[in-house]
Amino acid sequence: MDLTEATLAEIRDAVRAKRVKAVEVVAHFQRRIETLDNQLNSFITVNPRAMEEATQIDAILASGRDPGPLAGVPIAVKDLLCTKNLATTAASNILRGFVPPYSATVVKRLQAAGAVILGKTNLDEFGMGSSNENSAFGVCRNPWALDHVPGGSSGGTAAAVAARLAPAGIGTDTGGSIRQPASFCGLVGIKPTYGRVSRFGIVSYASSLDQAGPMARTAQDCAILLETIAGHDDWDATASMRPVPSWSTDTIPSPKGMRIGVLQEALSEKIDQDTSTVLNTAISTLRQLGAEITEVSIPKLRHAVSIYYLLATSEASSNLARYDGVRYGYRSRKQTSDLESFYAATRSEGFGTEVKRRIMMGTYALSSGYYDAFYLKASQVRRQLRDEYMAAFAQCDVILSPVTTSPAFKIGARISDPLEMYLNDIFTTSANLAGLPAIAVPGGFAESGLPIGLQFTANHFDEHNLFRVATALEQALPLVKKVPHVI
Amino acid sequence: MSFDHFDAVIGLEIHAQLLTESKIFCRDSTHFGAGDNENICPVCTGMPGSLPVLNRQAVEFSIKTGLALNCDIRRQSVFARKQYFYPDLPKGYQISQYDRPLCENGHVDFLVDGQMRRVSIVRAHMEEDAGKSTHHGDYSLINLNRAGIPLLEIVSGPDLRSAREAAEYARAVRNILRYLGVCDGNLEEGSLRCDVNVSVRPKGQKELGTKVEIKNINSFRFIEKAIEYEIHRQIDCVLNREAIVQETRLYDADKNRTFTMRTKEDAHDYRYFPDPDLLPLTVEEAWIERMRATLPELPLAMATRFVRDFQLPEYDAFLLTQERELADYFERTNRACGNPKAASNWVMTEVLRNLNETGKTILEVPVPAEHLGRMIRMIDTGVISGKIAKTVFGEMWTSGQEPDAIVKDKGLVQITDVASLERVIDQTLAENAANLEAYRSGKDKLFGFFVGQVMKATKGQASPEVVNELLKKKMQR
Numbered sequence: 001m002d003l004t005e006a007t008l009a010e011i012r013d014a015v016r017a018k019r020v021k022a023v024e025v026v027a028h029f030q031r032r033i034e035t036l037d038n039q040l041n042s043f044i045t046v047n048p049r050a051m052e053e054a055t056q057i058d059a060i061l062a063s064g065r066d067p068g069p070l071a072g073v074p075i076a077v078k079d080l081l082c083t084k085n086l087a088t089t090a091a092s093n094i095l096r097g098f099v100p101p102y103s104a105t106v107v108k109r110l111q112a113a114g115a116v117i118l119g120k121t122n123l124d125e126f127g128m129g130s131s132n133e134n135s136a137f138g139v140c141r142n143p144w145a146l147d148h149v150p151g152g153s154s155g156g157t158a159a160a161v162a163a164r165l166a167p168a169g170i171g172t173d174t175g176g177s178i179r180q181p182a183s184f185c186g187l188v189g190i191k192p193t194y195g196r197v198s199r200f201g202i203v204s205y206a207s208s209l210d211q212a213g214p215m216a217r218t219a220q221d222c223a224i225l226l227e228t229i230a231g232h233d234d235w236d237a238t239a240s241m242r243p244v245p246s247w248s249t250d251t252i253p254s255p256k257g258m259r260i261g262v263l264q265e266a267l268s269e270k271i272d273q274d275t276s277t278v279l280n281t282a283i284s285t286l287r288q289l290g291a292e293i294t295e296v297s298i299p300k301l302r303h304a305v306s307i308y309y310l311l312a313t314s315e316a317s318s319n320l321a322r323y324d325g326v327r328y329g330y331r332s333r334k335q336t337s338d339l340e341s342f343y344a345a346t347r348s349e350g351f352g353t354e355v356k357r358r359i360m361m362g363t364y365a366l367s368s369g370y371y372d373a374f375y376l377k378a379s380q381v382r383r384q385l386r387d388e389y390m391a392a393f394a395q396c397d398v399i400l401s402p403v404t405t406s407p408a409f410k411i412g413a414r415i416s417d418p419l420e421m422y423l424n425d426i427f428t429t430s431a432n433l434a435g436l437p438a439i440a441v442p443g444g445f446a447e448s449g450l451p452i453g454l455q456f457t458a459n460h461f462d463e464h465n466l467f468r469v470a471t472a473l474e475q476a477l478p479l480v481k482k483v484p485h486v487i
Numbered sequence: 488m489s490f491d492h493f494d495a496v497i498g499l500e501i502h503a504q505l506l507t508e509s510k511i512f513c514r515d516s517t518h519f520g521a522g523d524n525e526n527i528c529p530v531c532t533g534m535p536g537s538l539p540v541l542n543r544q545a546v547e548f549s550i551k552t553g554l555a556l557n558c559d560i561r562r563q564s565v566f567a568r569k570q571y572f573y574p575d576l577p578k579g580y581q582i583s584q585y586d587r588p589l590c591e592n593g594h595v596d597f598l599v600d601g602q603m604r605r606v607s608i609v610r611a612h613m614e615e616d617a618g619k620s621t622h623h624g625d626y627s628l629i630n631l632n633r634a635g636i637p638l639l640e641i642v643s644g645p646d647l648r649s650a651r652e653a654a655e656y657a658r659a660v661r662n663i664l665r666y667l668g669v670c671d672g673n674l675e676e677g678s679l680r681c682d683v684n685v686s687v688r689p690k691g692q693k694e695l696g697t698k699v700e701i702k703n704i705n706s707f708r709f710i711e712k713a714i715e716y717e718i719h720r721q722i723d724c725v726l727n728r729e730a731i732v733q734e735t736r737l738y739d740a741d742k743n744r745t746f747t748m749r750t751k752e753d754a755h756d757y758r759y760f761p762d763p764d765l766l767p768l769t770v771e772e773a774w775i776e777r778m779r780a781t782l783p784e785l786p787l788a789m790a791t792r793f794v795r796d797f798q799l800p801e802y803d804a805f806l807l808t809q810e811r812e813l814a815d816y817f818e819r820t821n822r823a824c825g826n827p828k829a830a831s832n833w834v835m836t837e838v839l840r841n842l843n844e845t846g847k848t849i850l851e852v853p854v855p856a857e858h859l860g861r862m863i864r865m866i867d868t869g870v871i872s873g874k875i876a877k878t879v880f881g882e883m884w885t886s887g888q889e890p891d892a893i894v895k896d897k898g899l900v901q902i903t904d905v906a907s908l909e910r911v912i913d914q915t916l917a918e919n920a921a922n923l924e925a926y927r928s929g930k931d932k933l934f935g936f937f938v939g940q941v942m943k944a945t946k947g948q949a950s951p952e953v954v955n956e957l958l959k960k961k962m963q964r
Contacts, residue, residue, distance in 0.1 A: 082536045095535065102529050104536060201536040207763035237540045237765050315763055318568055321579020322533040326629070343572050366570075366758040375760055 003028045004487070008073050008168045008221040009248075015072035018061060022054035022072025026116055029074045033119070033165050039146060039486060042160040044079045044137045045087045046119040053116045060114075068114030070228060075110055076160045076169035079120035080127055080153075081212065082201040083107050086117070090203045091135040092125045094323045094330045094350030104201025105236065106170060106212050106229045113228045118166050121156030125352045126320065127174055127205040129153050130424045132181070133415050134354040141411070142184060143484035144450055148408040151181030157215050158185040163486050168216035168225055172202060174209045175308050176403070176428025179440035182215050183403035183453025186442050186479065188222050188470060189215040193461050194435035195240035197226075198233030204319040206312040207238075209432040219441065219470035223247035226463065242461055251464065253471040256290030260456075260469065261396030264297045266427060272406040274446035279402055282443050282454050285476045286400075286469070296392040296399055300385040301430055305422055307385065308429035310365050310378035316355075317362030323350065357418065386434040393459040398469055400456055401427045403440045407450040431457050439466040442479040451479075493687045493725070495718045496695055497647035501660055502680040503639045503670040504616065505548045511615050511637035512539030512582065519676075523630045531615075531635035533577030538764050541566075545637035546589075546768065548669040549613050550778045552639055553590030555663050555785055556608045560775050564589040566613075566765045569757045575618035575629050583640075585759045588612035589768065595643075596787055597659035598805050599652050606656050607644035614638050639670075645684065645695065650714035654707050657681055658809075661707075662786045666811045674705050685714055686731075687721045696721070697731040701745055704738050713738035717745050789814055797827035806835060812849045816856045823860020826867055833859060837880050854883045862890035874947060875899050903950040905957065908941075911949070912957055915940045926962060937962065 001020055003011065014020045030050065037043055047053075060067040082088045082100035084107075089095045107117065124134040132140040132155025140155045142148040143163035150159040154171030158181035161169045171178040173191035182189025190213045197212045204210060214225035227248055233239040262283060271279070287293050325331035325346035332345035351359070365374035392399060404424055414421045431438035436457050443454035454473070458465040510517055513530035529537040553560050567585035593608035618634040620627050641660060647653045661679055664670040672679045681704050686696035701717060704710050717736070724731050736745040761767075784792070786808040793804035808814045813834070821830040838859070842852060862879055865871045871879060871894055882893045894900055902908060915937060916923050926933040941954050 082534075088535070090535070098535070100529075100534065100536075102534070102537075199536070200538050203535040204764075235540060236538050238538075238763075314760060318570055318580055318758075318760070321570060321572065322535070322577060324572060324574075324579060326574045327532060327577065328534070339572070339574070363758065366760050368756045368758070371758075371760070 004032070004164045006167065007218050008070075008216055008224060009218075011167055012070055012073050012224075015057070015061070022057040022061075022116065023051060025072050026050050026054040026074050026118070029118055029166055033160075036163060036486060037160075037165060039141065040143060040159045040163055040165075041138050041140050042122055042150075042156040042163070042165060043076070043119045044089055044091065044122050044156070047083075047086055047117050049086075050074070050116050050118055053111075057114055057116065068112060070110065070224070071114035073115045073168070074118040074166050075115045076118050076121050076157050076166035077107060077110075078123055078154050078157050078169070078171050080123055080172050080203045080205075081107055081170065082203070083117060083120065086120065088120065088203070089137065090126045091123045091137055092351065092355065093136045094347070095203075096136065096330060098329050100201070102201060105198035105233045107201065109229050110170070115228075121154070121160055121169060123156055124153035125355050126203065126316070127153040127172055127177055127210075128316070128354050128358050130176070130180055130421055131409075131411075131414065132156065133411065134352055136352060139411055142408050142450075143486040144186065145408065145448070146486065147410055148450065149184065149411055151184035151408060153177040153181075154189075154215065155181050158182055158187055158189070161185070161187055161215055161217065162484055164483075168214060168221050170212055170225070170229070171215045172210055172212045173432065174205045174312060175425045175432050178213050178215060179403050179428050179438060179453070179455055180424065182440040183455075184408035184451070186451030186453070186482070186484070187215050187217060188219050188439065188441050188474070189213065190222050190226060190439040190463070190466060191431060191437065192226060192230060192463060193240070193437040194432070195238055196230050196242070196437070196461070196463070198231075198236040198239045200233055200235035204315075206315040207319060208315060209308075209312055211432070219439075219467055219474050220248055220251075222439075223251065223467050240461070245464055247464055247467045251467045251471050253468070253475055254289060255286050255469050255472045258291045258398065258465070258469060259294055259396040260286055260291045261294045261296030261392060261399045263301075263399050263401040263427075264295050265299070265301045266401040269405055269426065271402055275402050275404075275406055275452055278444035278452045279400075279454065281477075282400065282473060285473065289472055289476060291469075294396055296396055298385070298388045298392060298430065300381060300388050303381050304385065304430040304433060305426055307378045307381050307433055308425065309361065309422060310374050311382065311433070313358040313362030314365045314375050315362065317359045317366065320351075320355070320359055323347065325350070354418075382433050385430060389430075389434045389436060390459075397462070397465045398456045398458050400454065403427060403453040403455045407446045407448070407452050427455060436460060437463045437466055439470050441470045441473055442477070443473075444477065444479065445482070490719070490722055492690055493722050494690050495648060495714075496645045496686045496688065497649075497653045497714060498645040498684040499643045499647070499653060499657060500682040500684070501641040501657065502682075503552070503641065503664050503672070504678040505545055505637040505639060505669050506671060507542055507544045507548065507637055509542060510635035511542050511545045511613070512635055515635065517636050521632055523628075524632060526632040527634070531577065532631055533579070539582060539762070541765060541768065542637060545613060546770070547778060548637070548667075549589050549611065549639050550770065550775060551667050551782060552641075552664065552669055553593065553611055554775070554779050554782060555667055556590065556593040556595055556611060556641065556660075558590035558593030558608055558611060560770055561587060561589055561591065562770055562772075563587070564612075564768045564770070566762045566768065567759045568762050569759055571755045571757060573617070574627065575620045575631070575634070577618065577631060577634055581615060581617060582762055582765070583614035584612035587767075589770070595656065595659055595663070597655055598801070599655045601801060604652060604656075606646045609642045609644050611639055611641045614640060645686075650711045650718065653683065653714050654711040657710055658707055659786070662809060666783055666785055674707065677705070681710055683710065683714055683717075685717045685721065687718060687725065697733050699731065699733065700735045701738050702735055702748065705740075709738060709740050712740075712743055713745060716743060720745065783811070786811075786814075793827075797821065797831070799827060799831050803831045803835060807831060810849060816849055816852065819856035820860045820863070823857045824863035824867065826863055829863045829867070830860065833863060833880075837877070841884055853887050854880070858883055858890055865890060865894065869903060869950065870894065870901060871899055872901050872947070872951060875901065899948065901950045902945055902948045903953050905953065908945075908949060908953055908957055911941055911944050912954070912961055915944060916961060923962065934958070934962070
């Protein structure tokens with residue numbers, strides 16, 4: 001069995017049928033990480049107990065019991081999810097060496113299903129970034145072109161899965177952090193409906209926007225993972241009570257009769273030629289497959305980036321207040337005479353530049369005298385944006401747009417210009433703001449050979465429509481056959 | 488101008504720790520007395536990724552309190568983050584309610600020196616408590632057992648006009664909380680905390696003066712004394728043409744004075760915003776009605792009923808209803824004897840005095856109410872005299888025995904038998920012939936002497952009424 005190219009579903013089936021041992025699977029990917037990750041820097045921590053856990057899965061299988069639907073599948077987990085007894089850093093110096101005494105609900109559910117956590121992947125510090133350049137553990141590289149960024153913030157998971165260092169992984173998405181790196185690395189990545197997946201144990205960036213989701217090479221693998229991690233959780237008051245459908249088995253792989261709205265605002269943005277070509281190919285392919293192509297408009301989309309950076313930073317400024325050096329994490333060694341300078345020293349030294357920038361922006365937006373003009377106004381426009389989406393979904397089942405205006409950029413190209421970097425998020429942030437599920441699927445390649453993704457957005461809890469259109473497109477455009485050259 | 492030319496304007500913020508089983512946003516125990524940092528978990532210590540989930544019981548206790556304070560209960564209230572850095576505040580913010588609190592627009596009626604007063608309740612909102620810091624020279628220790636204990640902050644309108652009124656209002660609120668069983672109301676232990684806002688203004692002036700907040704007052708007596716001090720301090724300031732600074736002051740009970748803690752210049756910008764980890768709290772009408780149905784009779788209603796149904800003086804009724812357990816004790820005593828005035832007298836004098844002397848609470852009273860009631864019945868039916876009853880009560884207190892048994896064992900039954908009393912009287916008169924002669928020639932005062940002699944001869948067991956009657960008859964002849 002070619003474990004490198006095998007999908008998550010194939011590995012699972014093979015392990016469950018005892019055609020391959022879980023320990024062999026884990027050993028295979030551990031070897032790949034060891035030999036290839038020095039080029040990518042996609043893992044911050046490799047799980048030293050992965051083999052032990054795989055051995056247990058094999059033992060359960062040998063005894064005739066069921067180790068679960070993800071038996072022996074190695075998973076790369078973004079280092080923003082807490083893992084019991086395994087360091088969790090959020091790619092920040094302020095949490096360097098922090099070992100949580102509990103696991104995120106997502107991690108618990110993966111392990112309960114028999115998956116093995118392979119390691120913790122690189123990211124932009126606290127999820128704040130679109131390039132994985134804001135990491136206290138170094139830049140992560142794109143396996144399709146090592147001098148390019150893998151995207152962010154879930155850049156480590158994207159790079160690892162694209163380079164076949166893991167068959168699949170978990171990312172989190174606050175403004176595009178699953179979809180944009182999935183697109184930059186030629187993967188499928190889904191941000192579920194807000195509330196679909198428990199946030200418990202996931203280091204919070206912006207609570208009203210954060211969602212964890214799967215990243216893999218096929219839509220079906222994403223469906224399998226999402227089924228495992230989704231569903232209500234008593235530890236998260238914002239987790240939905242909705243039952244979780246069986247997307248992996250119930251998806252119809254045809255868009256026949258689906259109404260696909262092409263986002264008009266996307267066409268008026270400055271999209272590069274390659275992205276535009278990929279978008280048009282997808283439209284004609286879907287039309288040929290029997291989908292009904294319409295046009296939809298979300299006029300408030302032009303405010304999405306502004307609203308996003310006001311609300312996300314406001315929530316972040318509050319969510320990151322707990323990193324104060326008092327109970328855990330980094331504490332400055334500087335001699336300080338009072339509490340305020342103690343906090344200032346610890347936080348100035350512990351946080352990176354981008355995190356500090358966002359804390360300051362958010363603190364400002366919530367300050368007395370500015371709250372109404374910034375936080376409150378942004379919240380109001382957010383509701384209007386959501387209303388516009390609701391109106392659009394009266395006319396179509398999914399909305400099609402690019403993920404970004406252009407494919408992956410070179411490392412260092414945008415890091416000195418935050419505004420340029422923020423505009424990267426123009427098509428992705430609105431799904432978070434409106435709480436909608438959205439998927440990035442491979443759409444094609446640029447002249448340069450870099451992958452280009454497409455984004456579909458659906459109504460709340462309509463993930464089935466995303467899996468349907470993604471599966472259909474995946475079968476019509478067999479892009480997975482192409483592999484990044486780092487392999 | 489002098490002191491008499493000023494009015495004080497006072498408002499109270501009362502923080503009540505709710506007696507829930509677990510904390511407001513996590514599953515840790517709230518039980519007092521656990522070892523340092525034993526009742527903690529990732530949620531209340533603010534670990535990365537931990538999330539709050541609201542405790543249903545805390546909401547129910549808050550709704551009940553809101554209803555008892557005659558508040559409107561918001562169908563949708565919102566939790567907000569109040570942000571500031573302090574080592575015993577684990578998340579860097581306190582989850583509280585800000586512009587949309589659960590309870591609003593209520594009032595409390597209470598008695599001050601026999602006069603009925605009404606104070607408005609602006610709001611009562613839910614929030615979490617912070618941890619506790621203790622400072623030891625060059626280091627501090629933090630205990631997070633208290634972090635996340637549910638609090639209800641009850642904010643009165645600026646309706647109080649004197650220190651005494653403020654203290655009585657605080658007592659009234661404490662009594663209501665205790666009647667509801669939602670808070671044990673212990674100021675010394677901090678399960679009830681009281682912040683006071685005080686300002687003064689010349690009589691007749693409409694605008695309010697500059698407000699000063701006093702924190703950390705840990706007894707009702709100190710509430711009164713701190714306000715008293717603060718009113719005088721502020722009036723002195725005005726009379727001396729000094730500006731009153733808007734500030735927070737602390738009360739020092741030993742020195743009986745207040746001193747500056749922080750001025751408005753160091754006031755925080757708390758940057759309140761709705762907590763995105765918690766959905767708005769929706770309270771259906773049916774839930775409110777279910778809570779209303781569980782409300783017990785409250786102190787004021789009970790006192791009013793005692794006056795109306797038992798013809799008790801207002802003062803007695805008010806005193807008896809200070810504690811639900813005391814009122815219950817009175818009611819059970821009354822039920823056993825059917826003499827409310829006597830029951831009230833015995834409870835307010837003998838019972839309270841003995842409790843005081845032995846340092847016990849009404850819950851630890853060694854004389855069951857039914858025993859006291861039966862004893863009062865024995866007085867009313869002439870079985871024992873009021874005087875003997877004191878002996879019987881003392882015996883009940885120390886031995887815990889039933890009154891009937893004590894009276895029987897000690898032979899304390901009152902002698903009402905005319906024939907046997909006549910024998911004693913005849914003998915007494917014979918033995919004191921000279922005094923009898925003196926009485927008959929006009930020394931009326933000697934009558935008491937003869938009563939005393941008869942009582943002494945019967946060891947106090949003779950019925951005073953019968954002795955009086957017989958003596959009068961016999962001495963006249």
